[in-house]
Amino acid sequence: xxxxxxxxxxxxxxxxxxxxxxxxxxxxxxxxxxxxxxxxxxxxxxxxxxxxxxxxxxxxxxxxxxxxxxxxxxxxxxxxxxxxxxxxxxxxxxxxxxxxxxxxxxxxxxxxxxxxxxxxxxxxxxxxxxxxxxxxxxxxxxxxxxxxxxxxxxxxxxxxxxxxxxxxxxxxxxxxxxxxxxxxxxx
Numbered sequence: 530x531x532x533x534x535x536x537x538x539x540x541x542x543x544x545x546x547x548x549x550x551x552x553x554x555x556x557x558x559x560x561x562x563x564x565x566x567x568x569x570x571x572x573x574x575x576x577x578x579x580x581x582x583x584x585x586x587x588x589x590x591x592x593x594x595x596x597x598x599x600x601x602x603x604x605x606x607x608x609x610x611x612x613x614x615x616x617x618x619x620x621x622x623x624x625x626x627x628x629x630x631x632x633x634x635x636x637x638x639x640x641x642x643x644x645x646x647x648x649x650x651x652x653x654x655x656x657x658x659x660x661x662x663x664x665x666x667x668x669x670x671x672x673x674x675x676x677x678x679x680x681x682x683x684x685x686x687x688x689x690x691x692x693x694x695x696x697x698x699x700x701x702x703x704x705x706x707x708x709x710x711x712x713x714x715x716x
Contacts, residue, residue, distance in 0.1 A: 572607030635687035
């Protein structure tokens with residue numbers, strides 16, 4: 530889920546930036562501190578929307594930098610269990626597919642890619658044995674989040690499934706919908 534989050538923090542502005550306006554200096558340092566920031570509480574920081582109130586700064590002896598209590602707004606992506614997500618397949622390996630969800634990346638294990646026996650080809654394609662359906666790099670897909678781990682904040686893990694009804698490659702879903710509509714009009 531995407532959120533707009535207001536955050537209060539003390540932002541360090543180095544002496545080399547004292548020649549620019551306070552708002553410019555604080556904004557630049559908020560961006561450097563929070564760009565690609567990941568935490569269990571906030572999720573994945575996508576963008577810094579705006580800097581709000583900036584209080585008077587203090588200079589810490591021995592440091593020389595100014596510290597400003599600042600309120601700012603972030604756009605974050607915080608994945609939630611059972612959430613439906615759309616994304617593009619970025620890479621395929623022999624154990625599954627990696628899906629870019631526009632702010633974070635999730636992994637679809639080969640066993641969760643489709644309700645079929647799935648094989649991996651050297652062309653980086655996952656192929657279903659009975660259905661003949663395939664997933665390749667660049668495909669647009671719909672998946673459900675089934676696992677989230679922030680054990681390593683530099684590389685959080687998001688597990689996805691596409692086995693359930695209504696999930697999978699968007700092309701398959703469109704085909705299933707048109708077949709359903711055709712059978713309904715015949716009845």
